[in-house]
Amino acid sequence: MPLPGAFFLQPTLTVARRLLGKILEHRAADGVAAGCIVEVEAYRGPGDQAAHTRDGHRSARNETMFGPGGHAYVYFIYGMHHCINVVTRPRDVPEAVLIRALEPIRGLDLMRARRGPRPMTDWQLCRGPGSLCRALGIDRRDDGRPLTRGTLRILDAPPVPSRLVRRTTRVGVAYAGADAARPWRLLVAGCRAVSGRRVP
């Protein structure tokens, strides 16, 4: 079952924590692919200097973050990658959770085809925010789509036990001053699909 809309209206760090273990599924024209969420980062609105909505900045790119929770905020970065966020909180509270890694569950052959000819183990297919969007066939056309229904959904699954959850600082936000030090990256310990900087 897809998660209900109310799930996404909770405080953003709560949503981030509870998203670990849930399933991100994309039913595209060329097939279905899905994975279990194992790494996320919370971005907390106007006051968070690492967020696209810092200081209330509102533009065509981040407009989706100002809408109600439960929708996908997908943006294009570095001229070649897409990243998908889960928008949280009610309308006009511009917060979101970036999905950084998935453990592949379904459609591994399709993921492999989308990722290209480079040899890759299963757990590398959705490692990193750009990589997982490519493996699931997610791009800017998916920006603003609901995650509670339709062909891009987050499905309920058992929560990850607290003893397996680690918190660290967020990746790639060194420019954000004091907010760069906030432990708003959550990940599942011992999971090989987790991106970049590892954790004991």
Add this chain to the structure above:
DNA sequence: CCAATGATCTTC
């Protein structure tokens, strides 16, 4: 370490 590659944002 650094190049890729283009939309977005800042500044003129």
Add this chain to the structure above:
DNA sequence: AAGATCATTGGA
């Protein structure tokens, strides 16, 4: 209108 930046990735 031009220049810098970027919630990244993969290869030297």
